[in-house]
Amino acid sequence: MFKNRYLYIFLHIIMWLGYTALPVLNAIQRDTSKPQTNPYTNPYYWAYVSFSSILLFYLHSEYLFPKVYKQKPIRYFILLILVIAILLVGRYSARINFVGNDINQTLFYINSFIQYLYIFGISASYSFFTDYQKQQSTKRDNEHERLKSELSFLRSQISPHFMFNLLNSLVALNRKKSNLVEPVLLKMSDLLRYMLYEKDDKQISLDNEVKYLQNYIDLQKLRFGDYVDIDFNVKVPTFSKNIEPMLLIPFVENAFKHGVGMIEKPIIRVELQTIENQLLFIVTNKFSNDVQEIKDGASGIGLTNVKRRLELLYPEQHSLKVQQKDNFYTTELKLNLRQVA
Template sequence: MALPYLLKAPTANNYNPKIVIPTYYFSVLSLTNIPFFYFNTNFLIPKILKIKGFYMYCISIIATIFLLILFNSFLRQFLLNDSINYRILPGFGTAFQILFILAISTSYRILSDNLQEEDFRKERENERLKSELSFLRSQISPHFMFNVLNSIVSLSRRKPQMVEPVVIKLSELMRYMLYESDDAKVSLQREYKYLQSYIELQKIRFGDDVEVKFEHGLITEDKSIEPMLLIPFVENAFKHGVGMIERPLIEVFLGVEDHKLVFMVRNKFNHQFKETKDGSSGIGLNNVKRRLELLYPESHNLIISEQEDWYEVTLIIGND
C-alpha cells in the first residue's frame, strides 16, 4: 500500500513541478494492490497457471495489467479531473507497481504451495511410518507365541508336570502383550518386568540345563521405551544358545548409564552345528532392526558380534 506514495514524487515533479497530486488519489490507488495480489495468488496461479499452462497465464496477466492501467486512467479522470498533464502522470510508475505486486504475490503463492506440499509429504510419511510400525508390532505377538508354543510342546514330552506353571507364566506375558503394550511408549520398569517374566518362563522350561544370568543396572522411572522392543534379542538367545552346546550360558543386562539405555545379551553358540532355518527364522531380529530405524534413527547403536564361542548383542539408545 505504501508503494504508490514512494513513486508519486518523482513521477509528478519530472513532468510539472507545479502539479500537486492529492494524497487521497494515492490512497485509493494503493487499495488496488490488495485485490490484484489475491486475484493472482488465489485465482490466476491455481486456476490458470497450474491447470491451463504458462501460455494462458501470461495472457491472463497481460489482460489483468491492461485492466488495471485502464482503471488507473479512469481513477485519475474521476479524482483529478484529468487533463493532458495528468495523462502522462505515472505510466512507468503504474507498470512498475503492478509488476512489483505480481512478483510478490507469485513468490508468496509458490512458497505457500511448497510449504503445504512439504507438510503434506511429512504427514503422509508419518502415516506411512505409523502403519509400518503398527504392522511390525503386530508381528511380534504371533512370532513370540510360535516360539513359546513350541517350547510347551517340547516341555510336555520331557517334563509334563511343568506344563501348568509354564502356561500360567505365559498368561501373565500375554496380559502384558494384550493390555499393556498398546501405548506408544512404556516405562523401562514395565519392560524390565516383562523380560524378567519371560526369562523365568524359560528357566522353568530348561531347569538346570541352561544357566541364565539376568542383571540390571539403574532402572529410572522416567525412562521409556517402545514396548516389546528388546524381547526378540532374548528369544534369539534362547533359540540358538541352548542346543548342542556344552554348559550353555545366557547373560542379559539392562540398565541406564549416562542417561542412555544399555541392553546386552550374550549366549554361547556352537560353530560346528549348522541350524536348519525355517521360514520364520530371523523375523524377530529383522523386525526389531527395522523398528529401531524408524523409532530411533539418529539415537541408537546396535552392535552384533561373534567372538570365539559367544554371540553378543549390544544395544544403546540415547543421544550423546
C-alpha cells in the same frame, strides 16, 4: 494451529500497512509545504492504488497461479494481462477524477505498469514458495502415514511370532517336565496380558518392559532348569523413562533360540542398565560352529523386525552392534530414552 493462522494474518496486515503507507510518507516528506499536490496524499486515489495492489496480489497468489496456471497456462496469461489492464484503466480514471489531469498519459501507464509488475513479482514468488511448502507438507504427511502403516505392520508381526516361539517352548516342556506346564502357563498368561493390553501405539514405561523381560526369562528358567546358565542383571537407578513396547524381547528370544540345544554348557547373559537418558542393553549367548541350524520360514523375523522398528522410531538415536568372539555371540544396543511426561 489457530495461533499460526492468526500470526499468518497479522504478518500480512503489517506488510500491507507498510507497503501502502510508504508512498504517503515519502510524498509528505518530499513536499511538506504542499503535500496535497502529490496524488498519494489524496485518500481516494491512495485507497484505489492500495486496493488494486492487494487485489492483484491475492487474486494471483490464491486463484490464478494455483488453480488456472497449472491446468491452463494460456488462459492464465490471458487473464493476468486482462486483470492488469483493467487495473491500469481504473487507476488512470481514479487519477483523473480524484487528483487531476496534469499528467503524461504514456508515462503514467508505464510507471503504473511497473508498480503492478512489482506486485506481480512478489505474488509469483509467494505463490511458488507457498506451493512448495504445501507439496513438502503433503510429502511429509504421506511419508508419515507410510511409516506409521509400516510400523503398525511390524508391531502386528510381533504377537504371532512371539506366540510361535512360546508354543514351541511349551511343547518341549510338556515332553520333558510335564509337572511344570501349569506354572509355565501362568507365566505365559502374564506375557499375553502384557502383549494384549500394554502393546499399543504409545510408548510404555521402562519398568513394564523390564517386568516383561523378567517374566519371559523366568519362563525359560522353568523350562531349562539348571541345564542353561541364565543371568539377568538390571541396573536402572530410575524407571521414569519411556520405551517402545516389546523392543528388547527379540534379542533375548534370539539368544535362547540359538544359545541352547546341542551346545555344551549353554550360557545366556542379559544385562540392562541406564546412564541418565541412555539405555545399554547387552545380550550374550554361547554358540557352537559345529552345530548346523535348520532354518524355517519364520527364522530371523524377530531381529529383522526390531532393526526396522529402531530405524523408524529412533533414527540417529540408537546404535546396534553384533559381535562373535570365542564361541560367544553378543548383541549390544544403545538407545536414547524419552523421559516420562
